[in-house]
Amino acid sequence: MKRRDFLKLTAGGTAALACGVAEARPNLEANDNAIGMLYDSTLCVGCKACVAKCKEVNNMPPEIDGDKLAWDSARDLSDKTHNVIKVYKNGTATVKDAEIDGYCFEKRSCMHCVDPGCVSVCPCTAMRIDAKTGIVTHHPEVCIGCRNCMVGCPYNVPQFEYDNVFGQIQKCEMCNQPGVERIDKGMMTGCAEACPTGATLFGTRETLLDEAKRRMALKPGEIYNYPVGDVRKPDKHHEKKVPEYKQHIWGEKEAGGTNVMHISSIPFDKLGMPPLEERSAASVAETVQHTVYNFMALPAIALAGLAFVVNRNIDDDDDGGDA
Amino acid sequence: MSAYQPLGGRIFTKPFIVLFIIFLIGCFFMYQRFVVGGMGAVSNLNDGYAWGIWVVYDIMIGTAFACGGYALAFTVYVFNKGKYHPLVRPAVLASLLGYALGGFSAFFDMGRFWQFYEIFLPGNWNFNSAMLEVGLCVTAYIIILALEFAPALLERLGMHGLLKALNKVLFLIIALGVLLPTMHQSSLGSLLIAMGHKVHPLWQSMHLQPLFALLSALIMGFSIVVFEASSAAVGFGRKPETPLLAGLGKAVIGLLAAFLVIRLIVLMVQGRLGLIFAGDFASMMFILETALFVVPLYILLSPTRSRRGSQLLIAAVSMLLGGAMYRFDAYLITYNPGPGYSYFPSAPEIMITLGIIALEIMIYLVAVKLLPVLHREEHA
Numbered sequence: 001m002k003r004r005d006f007l008k009l010t011a012g013g014t015a016a017l018a019c020g021v022a023e024a025r026p027n028l029e030a031n032d033n034a035i036g037m038l039y040d041s042t043l044c045v046g047c048k049a050c051v052a053k054c055k056e057v058n059n060m061p062p063e064i065d066g067d068k069l070a071w072d073s074a075r076d077l078s079d080k081t082h083n084v085i086k087v088y089k090n091g092t093a094t095v096k097d098a099e100i101d102g103y104c105f106e107k108r109s110c111m112h113c114v115d116p117g118c119v120s121v122c123p124c125t126a127m128r129i130d131a132k133t134g135i136v137t138h139h140p141e142v143c144i145g146c147r148n149c150m151v152g153c154p155y156n157v158p159q160f161e162y163d164n165v166f167g168q169i170q171k172c173e174m175c176n177q178p179g180v181e182r183i184d185k186g187m188m189t190g191c192a193e194a195c196p197t198g199a200t201l202f203g204t205r206e207t208l209l210d211e212a213k214r215r216m217a218l219k220p221g222e223i224y225n226y227p228v229g230d231v232r233k234p235d236k237h238h239e240k241k242v243p244e245y246k247q248h249i250w251g252e253k254e255a256g257g258t259n260v261m262h263i264s265s266i267p268f269d270k271l272g273m274p275p276l277e278e279r280s281a282a283s284v285a286e287t288v289q290h291t292v293y294n295f296m297a298l299p300a301i302a303l304a305g306l307a308f309v310v311n312r313n314i315d316d317d318d319d320g321g322d323a
Numbered sequence: 324m325s326a327y328q329p330l331g332g333r334i335f336t337k338p339f340i341v342l343f344i345i346f347l348i349g350c351f352f353m354y355q356r357f358v359v360g361g362m363g364a365v366s367n368l369n370d371g372y373a374w375g376i377w378v379v380y381d382i383m384i385g386t387a388f389a390c391g392g393y394a395l396a397f398t399v400y401v402f403n404k405g406k407y408h409p410l411v412r413p414a415v416l417a418s419l420l421g422y423a424l425g426g427f428s429a430f431f432d433m434g435r436f437w438q439f440y441e442i443f444l445p446g447n448w449n450f451n452s453a454m455l456e457v458g459l460c461v462t463a464y465i466i467i468l469a470l471e472f473a474p475a476l477l478e479r480l481g482m483h484g485l486l487k488a489l490n491k492v493l494f495l496i497i498a499l500g501v502l503l504p505t506m507h508q509s510s511l512g513s514l515l516i517a518m519g520h521k522v523h524p525l526w527q528s529m530h531l532q533p534l535f536a537l538l539s540a541l542i543m544g545f546s547i548v549v550f551e552a553s554s555a556a557v558g559f560g561r562k563p564e565t566p567l568l569a570g571l572g573k574a575v576i577g578l579l580a581a582f583l584v585i586r587l588i589v590l591m592v593q594g595r596l597g598l599i600f601a602g603d604f605a606s607m608m609f610i611l612e613t614a615l616f617v618v619p620l621y622i623l624l625s626p627t628r629s630r631r632g633s634q635l636l637i638a639a640v641s642m643l644l645g646g647a648m649y650r651f652d653a654y655l656i657t658y659n660p661g662p663g664y665s666y667f668p669s670a671p672e673i674m675i676t677l678g679i680i681a682l683e684i685m686i687y688l689v690a691v692k693l694l695p696v697l698h699r700e701e702h703a
Binding site for chain 1: 357358359360361362363364366368369370371373374399400401403405429432433434435436437438439441442444447448449450451452453454455456458493494495497498499501502505506509510513514516517518519520521529530532533660661662663664
């Protein structure tokens with residue numbers, strides 16, 4: 001093939017590519033009626049009732065750290081732990097919810113992203129968003145175990161059972177997986193039901209976001225009547241002085257937002273949250289993927305061009321005979 | 324008469340036996356992985372580092388090392404440089420082995436290997452996933468490479484009818500042999516996009532990931548041809564094909580320059596040039612990696628150096644190391660899933676990878692001795 005021909009072919013391909021680029025895939029839209037949770041770190045007392053309840057509902061064994069046999073001492077998410085309470089400590093760690101010389105608690109569990117990386121990268125559609133509840137579900141029956149969901153999750157949520165020859169991915173499915181189906185039965189998630197202080201509050205994304213915004217607007221020091229259980233029909237309330245909230249609802253916008261949202265009086269980067277922008281990495285990846293592979297048009301054109309050129313050059317070889 | 328001939332000679336040489344022992348050790352740990360205790364029993368993979376050397380070396384880097392067939396198919400059949408034809412068959416064999424064993428690595432790295440076929444069922448396909456593209460496209464390319472290499476086997480077996488039939492559709496096979504690696508090698512880069520902030524800013528070029536992956540694959544493809552041809556010349560006492568290899572070296576200049584220049588421009592636009600000189604671990608890796616690409620550029624741009632076999636070999640090795648480092652750095656070494664996670668491959672994990680490499684070299688050695696792979700020497 002002459003260089004000029006090749007340049008023409010390349011130019012044509014680039015032009016086709018440029019036409020495709022126009023359609024960038026934006027972040028997926030939040031489903032306001034999606035089931036969600038609001039974790040208010042300032043209400044959490046670190047009792048880990050949610051951790052125990054999660055294990056009970058999901059039928060998972062406790063994790064024992066050393067000789068601390070009295071309680072489940074899971075330190076982080078694992079293939080046996082879908083939900084864990086971690087602690088932030090600084091200096092003398094004496095003042096609750098203070099950044100300096102203080103301490104606070106932070107929940108780790110699936111954030112149930114609006115635009116989940118795990119769903120986007122999974123080759124076999126083994127990760128899905130439930131259309132009604134917005135729950136990010138896992139389907140091991142089609143999973144090949146490539147673990148792209150683990151690297152594609154900004155929060156390192158999906159966990160693989162490495163110690164089992166026939167292992168599978170484990171993650172929180174908001175207690176609505178087949179056989180549990182708490183949400184379908186009109187119940188709350190286990191962790192929200194068990195939480196005595198309302199630190200883990202259950203509801204829809206919309207009602208929880210309203211509640212979070214309400215708390216952001218409160219004046220530190222005034223008394224607020226905090227709901228416990230389901231924000232739409234709380235089991236009870238309790239009065240507490242309002243802390244100095246950071247004006248940041250984690251999950252309102254991060255990487256397209258999440259259905260599980262967090263608020264706190266300590267900056268989220270200190271609590272181990274990842275540095276996310278508003279645009280989800282998944283949306284960028286899909287934009288690139290769909291630009292190149294839209295209806296397989298570009299590869300088809302390229303194949304036709306290549307077949308033509310190669311065919312001519314094989315003939316050249318026969319004539320020239322240096323092959 | 325074919326232009327290619329089997330090398331002949333003893334199969335069970337000393338190097339072959341050493342390789343076989345390494346392979347057996349790998350098999351022992353493979354047994355542990357599949358039968359005794361799962362991946363956790365042999366590897367240091369964890370929930371932050373879900374991909375270790377089995378993915379990053381065996382697949383990401385191993386298939387780039389196996390891009391010799393791709394690079395040569397481009398040169399010979401797209402740019403019509405027929406004089407490089409003698410290099411094609413050994414390169415296609417090395418590519419076939421590299422890809423086939425990359426595919427096998429994907430299998431033992433697969434957490435749910437017993438249902439690997441789920442990725443081939445159209446009902447499951449997620450078209451948003453770069454991993455789907457990689458999985459299907461690599462599988463298709465292994466078949467194409469097998470067809471590209473089939474003439475060597477058919478010639479040996481004297482099956483001339485089948486050979487003729489294959490030659491009729493060869494143009495299509497070769498066209499696919501150019502298209503498919505272009506697709507999946509770029510997709511290997513696309514995998515990095517969705518990893519977002521976990522990929523170090525010096526390596527996270529987002530939209531341009533597929534371009535860098537493709538350029539590095541071609542650079543490594545040309546380099547491996549030079550490296551393999553030089554090694555074959557030394558190892559089997561054959562006449563070196565230096566003038567041919569020097570020509571390939573020239574082809575790489577543009578690719579190298581494009582890789583380096585576009586990378587700097589991207590970092591400039593992203594406002595990340597300062598990170599190169601941050602003096603931390605990542606910046607050191609970046610500088611070392613870049614040096615490994617600059618050295619060959621320096622050698623190849625010099626008319627005298629680029630014609631010397633030893634200098635060409637240095638350039639090729641440098642590019643192979645640079646390309647491997649680029650992928651290692653991006654996927655693993657500077658990859659940061661967040662606080663609390665670390666990864667270094669375990670000894671069994673490394674032994675499994677070494678076992679696979681040993682198997683690859685063993686098959687290559689046997690094949691060139693038994694099958695018409697290497698080009699007949701003109702003045703033997």
